[in-house]
Amino acid sequence: MLAAAVAVLAVVASLPVLRRLLSASAGGKKTKPPLPPGPFGIPFIGQxxxxxxxxxxxxxxxxxxxxxxxxxxxxxxxxxxxxxxxxxxxxxxxxxxxxxxxxxxxxxxxxxxVGRRTIREVVGDEHRRVRAMMVQFLRVDAVKRYVASMDDEVRRHLDAEWRGRGTVAVMPSMKLLTFDVMCTAIFGLGRDAARLELWTEFQQLVRGIWAVPVNLPFTTYSRCLAASWRGRHAVAGVIQERRAKLERGDCSPTSDVVTHMLAEGLPDEEIIDNVMFLMVSAHDTTAALLTFLIRQLEADKDAYDKVVQEQEEIARSKAPGEALSWDDLVRMRYTWAAAMETLRMVPPVFSTMRKTVxxxxxxxxxxxxxxx
Structure with missing residues (x-):
């Protein structure tokens, strides 16, 4: 009886060893899951x-x-x-x-x-440092200071691009408006030759975001790289102007994001990279949100009427020509909800690229x- 019990115990104790021996004889490795399905297509070009x-x-x-x-x-x-x-x-x-x-x-x-030293690419302390510089100009207390200048840009844009026209191409219009608001509120650029030059090159540059990256003289991508170089040259001119103003004491270190980065000692090349990156990142996403919001409201008369009613109530409380304030924006509850619903239904970012580490x-x- 005792011998039988010992034999059973020995067999049970040997099972894990036996399993490992069998696994080793089969290769000793767990089967990896398969790669995702789908073809790579033509080499380099693919899809x-x-x-x-x-x-x-x-x-x-x-x-x-x-x-x-x-x-x-x-x-x-x-x-x-x-x-x-x-x-x-x-x-x-x-x-x-x-x-x-x-x-x-x-x-x-x-x-x-756009460059390789952007906030998206740097890591660790350097990333935290650049992020802190940018966040300072995106906090609520900072945005409150921009409301009047944003309102002025919108009024000017509607007068120049919409008033008196039977048909308006909304997406191109919103791209120009977004660019002008960024230049005024974030980068502190006036309506001068520098802004016009930057807009001209920026229009060409953004065409290369989804272009086939073949750098030959006749390709779209080659023209976009040339526009990027000219745009970077224009931003470098703005940096030199801000540096001279800082040295003379003609502006505050917190006047705009470019001046603030200069005052914090960020190298010129990194300032240029981050300005280019911010402009590309904010440009299409904001313009897409505004365009789809208009499209959604046009398709939903009830929502459109509620937004118009809310806006007219705010307009009646303002003196002729008086700029919007932060308090006015707080009152736009339904308009805000419509914008958030548009973001939910039609995200402005079509895709995002990531890398596995x-x-x-x-x-x-x-x-x-x-x-x-």
């Missing part, structure tokens, strides 16, 4: 051309739906010469922004246009370290 065509034709949503229908919410493709995992949906957004193994990655084509799994698929 870049089809995506660029869809963006130019304003059919990017249809392009995305076809990709999801063919391969599911997790797939792989080749964009701008890089193997890229394509994740779609709210859960994917949460994973991308919450995972410690996924970090920001500026596409090489964009980095060559370790092997990660999502949706049952493996995304290797270094993947886009």
């Amino acid at each position: 870049t051309l089809s995506l660029v065509r869809a963006l130019r034709a304003n059919t990017a949503d249809d392009w995305l739906r076809r990709c999801v229908a063919a391969y599911g919410p997790v797939s792989r493709l080749s964009l701008f010469g890089c193997a890229t995992a394509f994740l779609v949906g709210p859960a994917a957004n949460k994973f991308i922004f919450a995972s410690a193994a996924v970090t920001a990655k500026t596409p090489e084509s964009l980095a060559r246009m 370790a092997d990660v799994q999502y949706g049952g698929y493996l995304i290797p370290k270094g993947g886009r």
Whole structure:
């Protein structure tokens, strides 16, 4: 009896060892999950051309739906010469922004246009330092100071671009308005030759964000790189002007973000990179929100009437020509809710590029370290 009990105990104790021996004989490694499905297409080009065509034709949503229908919410493709995992949906957004193994990655084509020392690229103490400089001009108390100047820009824009016209191309109009507001409120640029030069080059530069990154003389990307160089030269001129004003005591170190970065000792090259990055980042997203808000209101008469009623009530409380104040903005509760609903329904950012710093799994698929 005792011998039988010992034998049973020995067999039970040997089971883990036996399992390990069997695993070792089978290779000793766990099976890795598969890579996402989908073809890479033509080497280097991949799906870049089809995506660029869809963006130019304003059919990017249809392009995305076809990709999801063919391969599911997790797939792989080749964009701008890089193997890229394509994740779609709210859960994917949460994973991308919450995972410690996924970090920001500026596409090489964009980095060559806006610079490599932006707040998006620097890390650690340097990132915190640059972020603190920018946040100072985006806090509520700072935004309160901009309301009147923003209101002046909007009035001027509507008089010049909308009044008396039967038809208005909304998106181009909102892009110009966004640029003017940024120049006035954030960068402290007047209506002078520097702003006009920067706008001219900026229009060409943003065309290269989704261009095929082939730097040959006849390509769109080559023209965008040239516009970027000229735009950076214009920003460098603004920096020299602000430096001279600071030295003479003609302006405060907190007058605008450019002057503040100068006063904090940030190198000129990094100031230029961050100015270019801020302009590109804020330009299309803000213009897209304003455009889609107008479109949504046009399609929903009840919401449109409520926004108009709210705005007219505020207008009646103002003297002729009196600028809007922060208190007026606080009263725009329904208008704010309409803008937030537009952001929920039509996010202004079509996609965001990230890079994995370790092997990660999502949706049952493996995304290797270094993947886009």
